[in-house]
Amino acid sequence: MARITERHALLSETPSTQRVVIMHRYGAGTNGKIAYVQACLHADETPAMACTHHLLQRLEEADQQGLLKGEIVVVPFANPIGLDQFEDDMLLGRVHRGGDGNFNRGWYDLTAMTQNRLVGKLGKDEEDNVKLIRTVMQDALAEITPTSEFASLRKILAKEAARADYVFDLHCDDESLPYLYISDLNWPDCKDFAADFGARAIMMAENSGGGSFDEVYTRPWAELSRLFPDAAIPQATMSMTVEHRGRPDVSDEIAAKDADALYKFFVRRGLIEGDAGPLPTPLCEATGTDACEIIPSPGAGFVTYCKELGEIVKKGDQIATLIDPATEDPTQSRTPIYAGTDGIFFTRRQHKAVKPGLVVGKVAGNKPLKAGYLLED
Template structure:
């Protein structure tokens, strides 16, 4: 058995308390590629936990059989801070209740952190430059001195993931079909995983504007290649955010299916010896994140839907109605909600009470709708 289980303590902010991140490391001394998988950076997105649980079962079996040929690092929960944010039996794991914002926004800009220290260090060999750049990343990260618990978590996760060739950040939506956020720098290289996973939508952007975790590892290679055009710098990291359907979609059956998609990816990339079988037919092509319509409620009340997830919609189609219980005239209580683009209706709200501006659905289209900040929040 090659698995090593590590427990990394975070910075303690209050006397007598200290949170810990667990990492399971397989194939540490192998010569192959490295993969990093974390679940629940948004701590209340439990379908990701189920997928990782079943993935670990498969990795244990492969490890016992000597089939692990690369290094695979698994974090069954990436955010113990968020996991402790229960209020009245409800886990609020998306936003740091201590005031540091969305757990998946504002991550490090590694290009800014290392570009100056790369001057005069890069060579004419692409493989050597990968090593030089990753060393510079670790040097810059090592210089960070966290002053908060969340900052210590940031440093820990990025220091580990920045060493990887493949980075998977596992999440879920509210009520949703399975889908992916990827970098266009990794398409179509990751289309086999998208097909195995059964992604109903694939949004791609080099920079979505929010500093999300997955973009920490894809953006530097393209940005540095533009900054140092005389030195060969390949796209050395594939990274993506995997949305495991909606929050209620937690079961052994679903978790096992999603784990199998990840396991097959590792086989196809040579991290595990085995036969992944034929790649299934993809359910969709990748489209721009800038073409994803984020539909907001025009008023307060509760929402009802007249379209089902997975339906193809046209611009101007009604997908839902918001009903205002405070309307003086009950005949004017209903306000229809329409789509603004053609595409697949792939997410909606699980809890139907809404306030003005709250997101009630998303449609993955093909025509650009926005620029700059492309995310929901």
């Protein structure tokens, strides 16, 4: 089956303008499995887009060689709205300028949208229940009538991802090591991808509180299983947020390596015929998202760092210094910033100017630190 490229139009909000989402669809799904990969829901996170570029090259080759056994859908840029958010020469693209907030927050609650439709219809056969639940999800999403460009984008992406067995939402951080956000419902099933990807931190939670894109597709299976305890409902979707290092980490070499990790995952799951080779040694174990310390700046100024990414820190270790250039006494202008937990120092700021509360670093530990909302906005 040759590639099918689709152009899905967003709702136009101004005369003579219309953005589109481009989807590349590979494979006929002969093994019944579907994978969905999207890049740059946060439109300024270019390493993700570089990865999909190289993944598409690999899928073209696999398609020509007749190796595709499942269906793989790739969205090389998932947010054409954000891609238009240039300020002078800098692309922003994380927050919707129309007031709808972070592009990766507040996505649909598919459990709430489907549970009443499933009453009295679920049985003891897992495969039948999965098919039914996915059909009901599609029906519920199809009934949404978008009233804005952003709402139409949400509907297009969610309808496609809700079909899939495997959902990869590709992002990056500011200055960072490669890491993952996953559901604990998918661990250790996704341990092979984490090893191939070279993840240096893996944060897991069933519900991180922010309604992020990846959790839309993992949570309903567990939640519906609890709502319908007499029905056989498996954890039918593996979904994750993949953080491709930091914004400056854009190169053919890095992107090809990351695309290879996705390609090998598809081989291991039977969507592509081939040999994925031996798994590399994992570089870390998964820890709770609630154990990830998000360290804010205590004031305004600029930061310098005394710890490198990848260093193992202890609670109380100094990781950075806040310097306030407006302090009248220059000998009192330096404020140390400390780690509040033991773990790996895995992300920090690329641009060193800060204001109070701005995130200056993250440490992935293994002791719970918080509850409720677990994400950085």
